[in-house]
Amino acid sequence: MVTERSPTEIDEAGRHWLRVKDVTGFPREARDGYFPRHGVTRPAATTEADLPAVERDGEGSLPADAERVADVDRFALETTYLSGKWLVERPSEAVDELWDAVVDDVAAERFWDATVTTRAGCKAFGEADHAVLVFTPNYFDRADVDRVRRRLREVHGVTEAIRYRPDAYTLDGVHEERLGGLTDSSAARFRA
Secondary structure, three states, rough: OOOOHHHHHHOOOOOOEEEHHHHHOHHHHOOOOOOHHHHOEEEEOOOOOHHOOOOOOOOOOOOOOOOHHHHHHHHHHHHOOEEEEEEEOOOOOHHHHHHHHHHHHOOOOOOOOEEEEEEHHHHHOOOOEEEEEEEEEEOOOHHHHHHHHHHHOOOOOOOOOOEEEEEEHHHHOOOOHHHHHOOOOOOEEEEO
């Protein structure tokens, strides 16, 4: 899919993120086919029986105790705010190619949603690399989270360590005392 402007070309102040919908023109709701295609339960239909197990995926995978992670999972369920994202970092010389491929995957409903930092965003955030965020609609569905990770690895050549962060960890209005160490920007629910 050809985009009007690549992330590395966008340098206007205040344009920190490029969203898939800015490229494709369709809103997130238009991708309703993603749920049946991948057998993903919609957040509103998710129940307590779907709460994920709190497992440590390796050294330092959970920056909080298991009960706090489970509490935030219950909070996410109560609010139906179950989306989350894999974070892939890419230098300027490699981000445009990855972004184009990710946009194609969203348009084909292989990925649910995505955003990328622009050149202006990298400057504003003091980052050398661009952040490509590839979202899933329901992090309780570990099979879908893992399917997206596998595609990033096998099709898009993402071989470095990446982390998955539920959006509930950054939701405005959630008190830090509830989230604890999960408020840290490096906190992740899953690492691979």
